[in-house]
Amino acid sequence: MLTAVVIDHNQSRAEETCAALELLGHTPCVQTTADAESLAGADVVILAPPEKDDGLLDTFRYIREQDPHLPVVAMNDSGRISPWDEEIDRGCIARIGVPLQLAAVREALQQVQVYRENRHLEGDSRSPELFRNLVGTSMEVRRVRTFIEQVAQTEATVLLTGESGTGKEVVARNIHYHSPRRYKPFVPVNCGAIPGDLLESELFGHEKGAFTGAVSSRRGRFEMAAGGTLFLDEIGDTPLHMQVKLLRVLQERTFERVGSNESLTADVRVVAATHSDLEKSIREGRFREDLYYRLNVFPIHVPPLRSRAEDLPLLVNDLLQRSAGGDREPMSLTVDALVALQRYPWPGNVRELANLIERLAILFPGRAVELDELPEKYRPGAFSVVAQGLEANARSDMPTTLPRDGLDLKAHLNALERSFIEQALEDASGVVAHAAKRLRMGRTTLVEKMRKHEIRRKA
Numbered sequence: 001m002l003t004a005v006v007i008d009h010n011q012s013r014a015e016e017t018c019a020a021l022e023l024l025g026h027t028p029c030v031q032t033t034a035d036a037e038s039l040a041g042a043d044v045v046i047l048a049p050p051e052k053d054d055g056l057l058d059t060f061r062y063i064r065e066q067d068p069h070l071p072v073v074a075m076n077d078s079g080r081i082s083p084w085d086e087e088i089d090r091g092c093i094a095r096i097g098v099p100l101q102l103a104a105v106r107e108a109l110q111q112v113q114v115y116r117e118n119r120h121l122e123g124d125s126r127s128p129e130l131f132r133n134l135v136g137t138s139m140e141v142r143r144v145r146t147f148i149e150q151v152a153q154t155e156a157t158v159l160l161t162g163e164s165g166t167g168k169e170v171v172a173r174n175i176h177y178h179s180p181r182r183y184k185p186f187v188p189v190n191c192g193a194i195p196g197d198l199l200e201s202e203l204f205g206h207e208k209g210a211f212t213g214a215v216s217s218r219r220g221r222f223e224m225a226a227g228g229t230l231f232l233d234e235i236g237d238t239p240l241h242m243q244v245k246l247l248r249v250l251q252e253r254t255f256e257r258v259g260s261n262e263s264l265t266a267d268v269r270v271v272a273a274t275h276s277d278l279e280k281s282i283r284e285g286r287f288r289e290d291l292y293y294r295l296n297v298f299p300i301h302v303p304p305l306r307s308r309a310e311d312l313p314l315l316v317n318d319l320l321q322r323s324a325g326g327d328r329e330p331m332s333l334t335v336d337a338l339v340a341l342q343r344y345p346w347p348g349n350v351r352e353l354a355n356l357i358e359r360l361a362i363l364f365p366g367r368a369v370e371l372d373e374l375p376e377k378y379r380p381g382a383f384s385v386v387a388q389g390l391e392a393n394a395r396s397d398m399p400t401t402l403p404r405d406g407l408d409l410k411a412h413l414n415a416l417e418r419s420f421i422e423q424a425l426e427d428a429s430g431v432v433a434h435a436a437k438r439l440r441m442g443r444t445t446l447v448e449k450m451r452k453h454e455i456r457r458k459a
């Protein structure tokens with residue numbers, strides 16, 4: 001499906017890469033170095049690690065000169081760290097490890113596919129971050145992931161609900177990405193942001209002269225998404241007269257461009273999302289009940305961040321990696337700061353967290369942010385658990401991302417363990433049995449750990 005130029009000096013490894021690519025239905029072509037002609041015909045470049053310092057960075061820069069947007073997948077010989085690592089790391093769309101694993105190659109190329117699709121789509125300038133996988137290991141996130149896997153293979157219409165910033169679009173893209181339609185476009189429409197009178201032509205397109213200003217004919221989103229997925233975002237804000245039209249397309253799978261009599265087939269998988277309570281809107285007469293049932297075939301609720309605080313460290317890590325791009329030094333959080341963030345209620349959910357991390361990364365490049373450096377509202381204040389009784393000393397400069405020069409993992413984990421035990425005890429007002437339950441461990445195990453960490457029981 002994609003033409004992949006594999007740049008590798010190592011012939012046997014190159015053959016292996018080609019075999020993997022062919023197996024996945026792509027067309028590989030091996031080169032020992034990049035040349036303008038083969039790059040011009042390429043959809044993606046797979047860059048193998050050098051045997052020694054054989055000018056890989058020059059090759060990479062050459063590729064960028066030829067085409068600044070050509071996706072490059074870098075193969076990562078994980079045992080080796082080279083000076084070229086960083087620039088290529090920043091500039092590549094995905095990395096795959098050596099020895100090759102088919103699943104990793106597939107993932108990387110899907111990433112490329114989605115990226116290309118997105119670039120070719122008119123009007124969709126969303127950032128690549130929305131293609132990321134759903135980060136998190138909490139029960140809630142695992143449940144969402146299971147739903148995604150179950151529904152992706154089907155053609156069922158999905159209705160995503162959840163507060164603002166929880167990741168509904170991330171889920172929508174994941175559904176598309178895991179579906180048989182993944183090689184076709186994913187087309188988002190924000191039904192709330194497009195003025196009511198324009199929404200019809202936006203969705204269904206129009207013929208030349210259909211209305212004043214329609215100087216040429218234009219495809220609508222339903223046509224653009226042909227074969228793929230149409231993401232109807234903020235569906236709750238769709239004006240009533242458009243709800244009728246949407247209902248008709250969903251029922252009959254046909255539509256007409258504005259100003260045309262010709263019926264077109266809607267070959268789209270629909271995923272809709274809303275942050276509002278549609279059942280309430282129905283009661284208030286702002287949303288059609290029949291449309292609701294059409295959309296609500298497979299509902300998925302995306303949980304708010306505060307109900308899955310355990311995912312926060314992973315999310316922070318993920319966001320830090322994202323903000324580490326550019327010339328900025330990576331930033332990290334001390335354990336105290338992280339603990340405080342885990343207790344914050346996050347009304348703006350992951351989006352708010354992403355904004356905070358972005359801001360901290362600018363303010364504190366290259367170092368661990370202390371608790372008292374967090375903006376006021378993120379500090380515990382009222383529930384000053386962290387400040388109380390905990391000797392913050394040893395932990396205060398503990399990073400949450402792996403520093404370039406490494407760290408003492410055992411000591412780090414010990415300190416983390418201690419910190420969580422102290423918090424659990426604090427929250428349980430010192431009742432060991434309750435704290436043990438929260439930490440999902442036996443009471444005696446916890447007592448042992450308390451002894452190990454020299455944590456005294458509260459009187």
Ligand SMILES: Nc1ncnc2c1ncn2[C@@H]1O[C@H](COP(=O)(O)OP(=O)(O)OP(=O)(O)O)[C@@H](O)[C@H]1O
Binds near residue numbers: 130168
């Ligand atoms: N589980 C997650 N893993 C990684 N990033 C996430 C996750 N959830 C959300 N994000 C990030 O949070 C931001 C908000 O996500 P998204 O736009 O999908 O939210 P939303 O639910 O559609 O919000 P809204 O209702 O306000 O449109 C994005 O930058 C997204 O990349």
Ligand SMILES: [Mg+2]
Binds near residue numbers: 168169233
């Ligand atoms: Mg959204």
